[in-house]
Amino acid sequence: xxxxxxLKRCKLLVVYPWTQRFFDSFGNLSSASAIxxxxxxxxxGKKVLTSLGDAIKHLDDLKGTFAQLxxxxxxxxxxxxxxxxxxxxxxxxxxxxxxxxxxTPEVQASWQKMVTAxxxxxxxxxx
Amino acid sequence: xxxxxxxxxxxxxxxxxxxxxxxTIGTETLERLFLSHPQTKTxxxxxxxxxxxxxxxxxxxxxxxxVGDAVKSIDNIGGALSKLSELHAYILRVDPVNFKLLSxxxxxxxxxxxxxxxxxxxxxxxxxxxxxxxxxxxxxYR
Numbered sequence: 001x002x003x004x005x006x007l008k009r010c011k012l013l014v015v016y017p018w019t020q021r022f023f024d025s026f027g028n029l030s031s032a033s034a035i036x037x038x039x040x041x042x043x044x045g046k047k048v049l050t051s052l053g054d055a056i057k058h059l060d061d062l063k064g065t066f067a068q069l070x071x072x073x074x075x076x077x078x079x080x081x082x083x084x085x086x087x088x089x090x091x092x093x094x095x096x097x098x099x100x101x102x103x104t105p106e107v108q109a110s111w112q113k114m115v116t117a118x119x120x121x122x123x124x125x126x127x
Numbered sequence: 128x129x130x131x132x133x134x135x136x137x138x139x140x141x142x143x144x145x146x147x148x149x150x151t152i153g154t155e156t157l158e159r160l161f162l163s164h165p166q167t168k169t170x171x172x173x174x175x176x177x178x179x180x181x182x183x184x185x186x187x188x189x190x191x192x193x194v195g196d197a198v199k200s201i202d203n204i205g206g207a208l209s210k211l212s213e214l215h216a217y218i219l220r221v222d223p224v225n226f227k228l229l230s231x232x233x234x235x236x237x238x239x240x241x242x243x244x245x246x247x248x249x250x251x252x253x254x255x256x257x258x259x260x261x262x263x264x265x266x267x268y269r
């Protein structure tokens with residue numbers, strides 16, 4: 001599962017290369033294989049997924065759970081919230097690859113709601 | 128935005144596999160679309176949208192067949208989809224945002240059915256290809 005999880009961040013940087021703008025300090029992102037093998041990318045993927053794991057434990061208060069992260073993404077990281085939607089959809093695709101048939105339309109619908117809610121919580125402190 | 132040779136090759140070779148399941152892929156894509164993005168159902172008030180409905184299957188087939196046409200003429204998608212482009216501009220007038228939603232659901236369907244083939248490069252190629260198809264279908268809107 002750990003391997004699959006770090007795949008997600010790699011995919012975002014490959015499928016939507018303009019998202020690389022946030023990762024200048026990550027070193028070699030020059031090709032798909034460079035990205036997939038980059039240890040900083042893998043480490044960051046784990047960070048993001050751990051954070052999502054927290055979200056799942058606090059589904060009744062996503063805004064509270066992500067308040068600080070939201071401020072961080074706005075004030076320090078300067079990330080356009082549009083990117084949260086891109087990442088959410090890449091996550092959904094990676095889940096489809098991992099779970100195949102089990103990732104039914106109904107399961108997907110639940111996850112789409114989840115990633116939309118997370119994206120919204122992450123943008124809630126933008127000003 | 129246009130496809131590189133490598134991207135074109137990925138699409139065409141995956142299509143050979145995809146076309147053997149074309150009809151069910153079309154149906155599944157639409158099921159995913161209507162469940163995840165219920166607002167898209169507003170374009171189909173005249174349809175029975177229950178899973179397994181004949182109309183859903185027929186429409187799914189139509190959509191995948193059109194994608195297939197684009198694949199077969201991958202160097203001239205504009206030409207291949209010209210009539211469909213006019214249909215969407217003058218008759219259907221589907222809001223452009225929905226093409227992204229349908230493309231995403233098709234990608235998820237492909238990812239679930241062909242996990243081994245759906246590498247990061249394949250994902251990027253398909254995302255780009257469907258972007259081009261969407262652009263063609265909306266290019267006559269105004």
